Amino acid sequence: MAENNALNTVAWFQIGTEDPAAAHEFYGGLFGWSFAPDPSSGPGYDLISYAGTERPAGGVMSTAGGADNHATFLVLVEDVAAVCTRTEQLGGKVLNPPVTTPNGLVFADLLDRSGNRFGVFTPPSA
Secondary structure (H helix, E strand, O other), X not given: OOOOOOOOEEEEEEEEEOOHHHHXXXXXXXXXXXXXEOOOOOOOEEEEEOOOOOOOOEEEEXXXXXXXXXXXXXXXXXXXXXXXXXXXXXXXXXXXXXXXXXXXXXXXEEEOOOOOEEEEEEOOOO
16 A cells, blocks of 8 residues: 555545445446455455556455444654644544554544544554
């Protein structure tokens, strides 16, 4: 994920939906995107690829179980915890504090001062 992106740029996006099949049909039909299960995430998360890219650029997450449907962008950062602190200093909120996945990906979900949701992440070390 995000191997060719510069720090502090939008490097990933995610669509959360209780009906992933409908999202696949909609976005696949609209933009020609393709979808494949993410082998490192397990069931409920599919990678999004589109023409002209070598690697997936986003994901579709199943929101079954009460999570809100959403579409959000994620920014590649050097230090997720530091960005969480700075977000709060600037009047935003940390929705979900930094989490580290088994493969080393670190991410957090944030809100800007207007209530818009976005995420930040640092990819696993090479």
